Amino acid sequence: MTTPWRWEYHRYDPKTERLVESLCTLGNGRFATRGSAPECVADDIHYPGTYLAGCYDRLTSQVAGRTVANEDMVRLPDWAALRYRCLPDDAEHGDWLTPDHPSLRHCHVSLDRRAGTLTRRMLFHDAEGRRLGVTHTRLVHMGDPNLAAQRTVFRAYGWNGEIEIESVLDGDITNSGVDRYRALAGRHLVEHRAGVEAEGIAWLGCTTTTSRVGIGLAVRTSARPLVPVGSACTAATTTQTSVLPIERAAQVVVVKTAALCSSLDRPLADPVRRSIECAVHAPDFPSLLASHRASWQRLWSEGELKVPGETGRVLRLHAFHVLQTLSPHTAETDAGVPARGLHGEAYRGHVFWDELFVLPYLALHFPETARALLMYRHRRLPEAREAARRARKRGAMFPWQSGGSGAEETQRLHLNPHSGRWLPDHSHLQHHVGSAIAWNVWQYGQATGDAGFMHGPGAELLLHIARFWVDAATWDTSLGRYRIRGVVGPDEYHDAYPDGAAPGIDDNAYTNVTAAWVLARALDLYGELPASRRAELLTQLGIEPEDLGAWEDVSRRLYVPFHKDVISQFHGYGDLAELDWDGYRARYHDIRRLDRILEAEGDTPNRYQASKQADTLMLGYLFRPAELEELFTRLGHHLDDDLWRRTVTYYLRRTCHGSTLSSLVHGWVLAREQGPDAWRYCQEALLSDITDVQGGTTGEGVHLGAMGGTIDLVQRGFVGLDPKIDGLHVDPVPLSEVPGSSFSISYLGHPNIRIRFRPGRLGISVPSSPLGSVPLVLPGDRHERVAAGQERWFRLPKGE
Secondary structure: OOOOOEEEEOOOOHHHHHHHHHHOOEEOOOEEEOOOOOOOOOOOOOOOOEEEEEEEEEEEEEEOOEEEEEEEEEEEOEOOOEEEEEEOOOOOOOOOOOOOOOOEEEEEEEEEOOOOEEEEEEEEEOOOOOEEEEEEEEEEOOOOOOEEEEEEEEEEEOOOEEEEEEEEEEOOOOOOOOHHHOOOOOOOEEEEEEEEOOOOEEEEEEEEOOOOOEEEEEEEEEEEOOOEEEEEEOOOEEEEEEEEEEOEOOEEEEEEEEEEEEOOOOOOOOHHHHHHHHHHHOOOHHHHHHHHHHHHHHHHHHHOEEOOHHHHHHHHHHHHHHHHHOOHHHHHOOOOOEOOOOOOOHHHHOEOOOHHHHHHHHHHHOHHHHHHHHHHHHHOHHHHHHHHHHOOOOOOOOOOOEOOOOOOOOOOEEEEOOOOEEEEOOHHHOOOHHHHHHHHHHHHHHHHOOHHHHHHHHHHHHHHHHHHHHHHOEEEOOOOEEEOOOEOOOOOOOOOOOOOOOOOEOOOHHHHHHHHHHHHHHHHHHHHOOHHHHHHHHHHHOOOHHHHHHHHHHHHHEOOOEEOOEEOOOOOHHHOEOOOHHHHHHHHOOOOOHHHHHHHOOOOHHHEOOEOOOOOOHHHHHOOHHHHHHHHHHOOOOOOHHHHHHHHHHHHOOEOOOOHHHHHHHHHHHHHOOOOOHHHHHHHHHHOOOOOOOOOOHHHOOOHHHHHHHHHHHHHHHOOEEEEOOEEEEOOOOEOOEOOEEEEEEEOOEEEEEEEEEOOEEEEEEOOOOOOOEEEEEOOOEEEEEOOOEEEEEEOOOOO
């Protein structure tokens, strides 16, 4: 893997094929197809899958004697399937050839991220001495969001004969890509119908079981030379069979051009008929490839981050997968940020808080996409308000896991593979997801200056979330503070007190501090609004202007627990037992999923000072040191560098990093502290999916939050970009391992502002624009401006 734009695998290994499939997924923000070999069906090694953004369906299953409903992102019919075999001289048919066939001699997989294509080259050498070269080139079109295509080239070496080709459109599909879900219902597609048009277009229609989303897929298969044999259709599958003569040194080419439509599309049309029309009129493969490359070139011009060396190659892969999941086409869909991308079925394709780690990058490069993702949340505001009402609160209580409807989709049972037991799941108590949404709203507004959004949907989101926190906070006379009880923090391992009668812990520091921040920003935004808009929002919230005094009070008097001169993760955390870390590492080696290990032993992490991932330290990820100090001052506490440094050291020793987000956050926080281990954590975040650090999880879908977060780590972490309305703040915290970077951003309506960071220097280039100059705030509160059409370089203080 040495080329800057290609991500390559030089041999076929069944043990890592699922990983390759995920990392070689192709998508366009509307739908994506895993990078599986077209010769293979779903089994223990291979898992072909196509997923449409926002397409969810709910099924019920019997689990541990209970009826459980789960909503899943639906695996759609396989459009890329292609089978082939060499026809011998006698009447016996040869074997269908796959990467698992013993005649495979060579396999090379190459993902071209510049062009957005996947190429798989194989060489078969059978017992009769025939050598057959096969090259598949696939794309999911970034220009036309309905189209995908696959060109297969066959070449015979040293023989003449025939090959039989079966082009399959397979709708006999279930969601079965995650082992621990396989006992659950997974057949989401029903009412199949299939056929072949006079033009040779194979088509397939089906509907999701309960959400009633109509799916239409059509495939145009062309070949040269072509000797047609026939077509066969079942209700769920079409198979078009051809026999092609093949001669030594000559190529046989088969192209499958697919069109995917659904009832989610606008304007509304019959998905099957529309897909057939799209397939009929689709350009040929060379034309599709050219326009697809041009679309990717435009994306890279707006979204690329350039960093030298292997770090830059990995970051480019991460950016590639973020853009395939959340492209400008996403702005036209009703979709959020699926935590595992459109790459697999882990987490059921649900939307968590991962937008917290992805939207800062999008807001600085693709603000329209970022705005659309926030509108996904706004459209679900009524459901969040209803959830709060059911919890006897006002405001908006957003779900920890969201899907199609906006209802809480977090499962209430989860399987521990170590013990085989189904256990209660209380992670729906992570109400801090609301603060993450509010933070993203604010960050988007600061980066774009989009007053229309901030005064409209943004204000509604921010104020309704703030209203929930006011109602969630209860006054404790003995403490003289407001408390938020019965929640779960980002840690997730602590979902109750030892021997507690009810789930949840009290006064999670991250939850309380971010709630105080939300209230403060909601009051700030309210103060900027026109009087008529204020009155409208107060009516929506069901409060009077004088009630806002209580918001101010709660924002200043929320309880933040401390113990041993550090910030407590939650009230009572310091009273928990210490874990024998060395003993558990010696026994189990990998203790990332300490919760499963302890439960299998009949124990629970609720008894120990042991965290799954960054929790309290997430405050250092969201807020720069001066902002965090200001927040704690508002809450009546003095937070200095020594207290924060002690807190960081304390939790580093007590965290097992059971989430890919944990190393990202710790690397970010330590980089700001200039800690000696900063790069180790940053590197682990960079490599978490590539090396599959969690042992098999990447094959179920990439970790999109970690991928987006590593890009943001360079831009906002190392370079220190902090977009504000008063200027683009820059406060670098460089690491020697990433000595320089460059990228273009969009800021306050200015497109393609070029940022170049070098040790001790910062270059800013602003394109010609009627918007005028761009304000900067450099270290030491140094204010500068860069005029439109100008490039300026600034010297930074020593050490930066």
